Amino acid sequence: MNFEQVIGLEVHCELQTNSKMFSAAPVTFGEEPNTKVNEVDMGMTGTMPVLNKRGVEFAIRVCHALHMEIDELLCFDRKNYYYSDLPKGFQITQDKRPIGRNGYLDIEVDGVVTRVEIERLHMEEDTAKQFHFDDYSLIDYNRAGIPLIEIVTRPNIRNGAQAAAYLEKLRQVFLYTDVSDAKMEEGSMRCDVNISLRPYGSEKFGIRTEIKNLNSISNVQKAIEFEALRQEKVLIQGGEVLQETRRFDEDSRETVMMRAKGDAVDYKYYTEPNILPIRLDHQWVMQIKDNLPMMADEREKVYINQYGLPKTDAHILVSNKAISDFYEAAIQTCQEYKLVCNWLLGEVQAYLNKENLAISETKLTPQYLGKMITFIQDGTISSKQAKKVFECLMAEGKDPEIIIEEKGMKQISDPEQLKIIINEILDNNAQSIQDFAAGKDRAVGFLVGQIMKNTGGQANPKIANQILIQLLKERTK
Numbered sequence: 501m502n503f504e505q506v507i508g509l510e511v512h513c514e515l516q517t518n519s520k521m522f523s524a525a526p527v528t529f530g531e532e533p534n535t536k537v538n539e540v541d542m543g544m545t546g547t548m549p550v551l552n553k554r555g556v557e558f559a560i561r562v563c564h565a566l567h568m569e570i571d572e573l574l575c576f577d578r579k580n581y582y583y584s585d586l587p588k589g590f591q592i593t594q595d596k597r598p599i600g601r602n603g604y605l606d607i608e609v610d611g612v613v614t615r616v617e618i619e620r621l622h623m624e625e626d627t628a629k630q631f632h633f634d635d636y637s638l639i640d641y642n643r644a645g646i647p648l649i650e651i652v653t654r655p656n657i658r659n660g661a662q663a664a665a666y667l668e669k670l671r672q673v674f675l676y677t678d679v680s681d682a683k684m685e686e687g688s689m690r691c692d693v694n695i696s697l698r699p700y701g702s703e704k705f706g707i708r709t710e711i712k713n714l715n716s717i718s719n720v721q722k723a724i725e726f727e728a729l730r731q732e733k734v735l736i737q738g739g740e741v742l743q744e745t746r747r748f749d750e751d752s753r754e755t756v757m758m759r760a761k762g763d764a765v766d767y768k769y770y771t772e773p774n775i776l777p778i779r780l781d782h783q784w785v786m787q788i789k790d791n792l793p794m795m796a797d798e799r800e801k802v803y804i805n806q807y808g809l810p811k812t813d814a815h816i817l818v819s820n821k822a823i824s825d826f827y828e829a830a831i832q833t834c835q836e837y838k839l840v841c842n843w844l845l846g847e848v849q850a851y852l853n854k855e856n857l858a859i860s861e862t863k864l865t866p867q868y869l870g871k872m873i874t875f876i877q878d879g880t881i882s883s884k885q886a887k888k889v890f891e892c893l894m895a896e897g898k899d900p901e902i903i904i905e906e907k908g909m910k911q912i913s914d915p916e917q918l919k920i921i922i923n924e925i926l927d928n929n930a931q932s933i934q935d936f937a938a939g940k941d942r943a944v945g946f947l948v949g950q951i952m953k954n955t956g957g958q959a960n961p962k963i964a965n966q967i968l969i970q971l972l973k974e975r976t977k
Contacts, residue, residue: 503697503735505728506705507657509720511670512650513680514626514688515558520645521625522549522592522775527647529686533640541645543588548774551576555647556780557788558679559599559623562649564789565673566618568603572780576623576772581765584639585627593624595769605673607665616666617654624648629687643687649679655694655705660724667691667717668819672796675821684716691720696741697731706731707741711755714748723748727755799824807837816845822859823849826866833870836877843873847890863897872900879913879960880904913960918951918967921959925950926971937976944968 517527523540540547556574563570577595600621607614626646631638651670657663671689674682682689691714696706709727714720726748731741746755794802796818803814818824823844830840848869852859872889875881881889881904892903904910912918925947926933935943947968951959 502700503728503732504700504702505658505724506655506696506698506708507659507663507724508655508694509653509657509663509666510650510692510694511652511667512626512648512690513562513674513682515555515647515649516678516680516688517552517554517558517647519552521552521555521623521647523645524550525645528642529688531642533638533642536642537644541587541641549592549772551775551778552647555623556599558647558677559621559649560785560788561677561679561792562651562673563600563603563621564792565677565795566600566603566605566621566651568600568618568621570780570785571597571599571601572782572785573597574599574778574780576775577769578772579624580768580770583627584637585630585644587628587641587644591624591627592772592775594622598622605666605669607662607669609661609665614662616662617656619652619654621649621651624650660721660728663693663724664717664721667720669796671717672819672821676793676795678793684714687715690714693720693724693727695724695727695731697728697735706735707743709741709743709755710745712745712747712758719748719750722753723755726753730755796821796824799828803837803841807831807841809838809841813841813845817841826859826869829866830870830873833867834873834877836873839873839877840870843869843890847887851894862894864893865897868893868897868900875900875904879911879963881909881911882961885909885911908956908958910958911960912955912958913963915963915967918959918964919971921954922947922951922964922968922971925954926975933972933975936972944972947972 514527519525520527520541523538525538525541526536528536540549560570575594575597576592579591579593579595580589581591582589598620601619603618603621605616605618607616626643626648628639628641628644631640653666657666671682674680674689680688684690693711693714694708695711696708698704698706709731711723711727714723727746734741742760744760745758747758748754749756800814800818803809803817804811809817817827827840827844830844831837834840848859848864851857852862872881872886872893875889876883876886885904888907889900889903889909892898892907893900896903912921929947929950932943932947944965948961948965951964951968952961
């Protein structure tokens with residue numbers, strides 16, 4: 501029997517606001533534990549939540565980017581459960597009225613475009629972070645109260661590759677809307693997977709398994725692929741898939757049971773009494789949409805249709821927003837679109853990979869890269885010299901014009917100056933002129949070498965070669 505995978509994803513994304521969702525405590529990462537909290541985060545008696553407007557704006561940005569219907573009546577609810585990562589004993593979230601509904605993202609896998617339907621996007625606050633050891637646990641409340649959005653798909657993803665493509669695309673949305681750094685390894689983007697199998701053609705859903713604590717997009721795909729095979733084996737052998745929560749073990753590349761999952765937990769949701777419903781201004785909601793930056797898909801089309809970049813290069817450029825932003829800035833200085841792309845995806849990316857750096861951590865600026873490429877194009881320096889200039893750019897961050905002057909790299913491209921130099925070389929090499937007249941190709945190579953030696957390698961090879969041939973022909977008429 502052949503089975504169809506039925507997959508739904510729940511993605512949490514921490515928003516990069518300055519302060520938390522309902523308190524004035526700062527939003528940070530990597531600080532000393534329990535140093536970025538206040539009374540509201542700790543649920544102390546008598547404290548009241550105050551809604552972060554910026555957090556609402558960020559949620560609306562993502563809603564627009566995901567083509568969602570936006571509920572302009574903002575309502576919050578309490579989700580009640582008692583656990584050590586919730587100091588208040590409840591979480592402020594949105595239950596019945598999420599801010600966004602009925603969105604979608606189009607993804608492409610192996611040339612096939614699929615639309616992933618998104619059921620809802622709601623806002624809530626993050627919980628504290630727990631560290632479990634053999635016989636005790638520690639809690640860091642710095643994370644408690646950080647603004648979160650949760651995005652829930654409908655179960656229309658059909659394999660791990662589609663799930664990975666969706667997450668990559670969703671991560672791009674977070675980055676291009678400037679709401680989050682979306683780093684799964686740091687927990688600012690987190691994903692839970694719900695997966696079940698059913699016979700092809702069946703409309704009835706199978707028993708689903710939830711996979712939690714996935715810390716990378718590649719692990720999401722691996723976990724889905726393993727879990728699908730595990731469930732298929734159980735069903736083929738006549739067994740029953742149990743409803744349970746599992747985790748993915750990176751070492752064994754297998755999912756491991758964490759706990760059995762019976763009926764849905766009753767969180768006893770009710771309206772948050774300390775935050776009254778807020779009617780959002782429609783003009784403000786639309787203004788946020790109008791001010792959205794160009795998304796990755798739109799940029800890719802511009803790169804292909806207007807700048808003439810190959811589709812593969814355009815796709816690689818937009819897959820990294822920092823690199824794409826750098827490219828956007830560099831082509832303001834130099835309109836050699838393909839050359840700028842080649843340098844970014846070639847020399848620059850190789851340097852970043854070797855040094856394990858982000859482009860923002862280097863001394864290279866878009867203006868200086870564009871300026872250097874302009875110097876290549878106008879013959880000021882050769883491509884070979886440009887590599888030396890690039891090394892200095894990355895190491896020192898100097899203006900390439902200054903580097904060229906300091907290193908004495910400027911090419912001699914003035915035809916009149918080159919004519920004087922080449923005529924002098926020809927005067928001293930009568931035998932080479934005779935060899936050229938006799939059709940011996942090595943004569944030209946020898947003379948080019950003499951030109952380079954005479955100019956310290958600074959003669960423009962292309963122009964020098966053209967003038968040399970012209971002068972040789974004149975002397976051998």
